[in-house]
Amino acid sequence: MANVTAAMVKDLREKTGAGMMDCKTALTESDGDSEAAVDWLRKKGLSKAAKKSGRVAAEGLIAVAVSGHDGVVVEVNSETDFVARNEEFQALAHTIALVALEKGLSDVEALKGTHYPGGGTVADAIANAIATIGENMNLRRAADVHVEQGVIGHYVHNAVSEGLGKIGVLVALESAGNKDVLAPLAKQIALHVAAAGPSALDSSGLDPNVVEREKAVLADKNAGKPAHVLEKIVESGLKTYYKEVCLIDQPSIHAEHAGKAIGQVVKDAEKAVGAPVTLKAFVRYALGEGIEKPPELDFAAEVAAAASGQA
Incomplete structure (x- = not known):
């Protein structure tokens, strides 16, 4: 050798x-x-x-898998939405989510190196799919949630099949109470998360730099006011900001809760659940968010320009 x-x-x-x-x-x-x-x-x-590999992959699918006290969500990208409707690609995304769930993995590189059913690794499976389907693909990110006791709620928006769609949400409710009551509550909160797009569970989960910028904006808008008045204005403004971006502070989108904050909705459910309930964590993945896409080509304009000698 x-x-x-x-x-x-x-x-x-x-x-x-x-x-x-x-x-x-x-x-x-x-x-x-x-x-x-x-x-x-x-x-x-x-x-x-x-x-x-150099071609931008911003389409694809979000895949969600839940079993017992664990849930995972992964984003697998392709170049076009057409491929996202391909059954082979859907099977790939679904299987990767199942592998992540089975192994308890949210680290993308570790997940890529993990055994894929049928042979090879997850990375091998992606490479084989690229060769077969003919588009660049990428396992972009993965996340997991876990509860010691309680339920994992989930929701997939624009689903193309079970657990596959454009937006995937996981919600972890920790409680020793009645799961038959917890499960629909978790699903309801997952629907809220998909629609409202919170940035963090509560204010402690926000990027401190973002909070400081918000404070600075509030202070600049009210410059010239006495210090004690300005302090109260900034404090009030932050509370309003938290209602916009923090899950527990956001007013529920569901009419039955009449604008109650999600944190209060969870607290109110404890009587029916029969035990304390903690909204422990959530994950919301929207397909392609944060990926810089190249400008779409206007082929009709290109042809017209070529015909007129401008291109």
């Missing part, structure tokens, strides 16, 4: 764009023959996948 050096791996990686470990494996399997290693990567779809 040939001795595979770092220089050989580096050279193959530059030729194909495949990952270092994949290049090392290819060279080992090919007894150090660089050209054979290239063919090995192509057969595995890894070289082809690498060529597509």
Whole structure:
């Protein structure tokens, strides 16, 4: 067996764009023959996948999986919404969520290296799907929630099939009380989270820099007022801000709660539940949020410009 050096791996990686470990494996399997290693990567779809890796993948699916006291949500991206409707891609996203749930993983790199049902790793499964379907794909992020006792509520918006859609929400309610009462409450809060998009569970979960900027804006808007008056204005303004971005302070979207804050809704439910209830955590993933997408091409305008000699 040939001795595979770092220089050989580096050279193959530059030729194909495949990952270092994949290049090392290819060279080992090919007894150090660089050209054979290239063919090995192509057969595995890894070289082809690498060529597509620079293309923006901002579409895809959010996948949610829940079992007992645990829930996970993952975002698997593709380049187009068309692929998100592909059954093979849907199966990929769903299975990745199940793997994350089974292994209790929310670290993306660890999840990519985890065994995928049928052989190989999650990263291998994604690479194979890229080679088969022909678009860049990416496991972008993952999160999990857990309760010692209680329920995990979940909701998927714009669902294309069970647990797959454009927005995925998990809500963790910790309680020793009646689960038959807790479950619909958790689902209701999950629906609220999907619609209201809170930034944090409570004010302690907000980025301190964001809070300081909010304070500065309030102070600037009221500059010139006496210090004791300004302090009260800023304090009042922050309370209003928290009602907008903190889940427990947001007024419920559900008419039956008549604008009560989510924290109060949970507190009011304790009598029916038969025990204290803690809204422990939530996760809300919206597909493609934060990804900078290239401007859409206006093909009709391009054709018109070409016809008139302007392009």
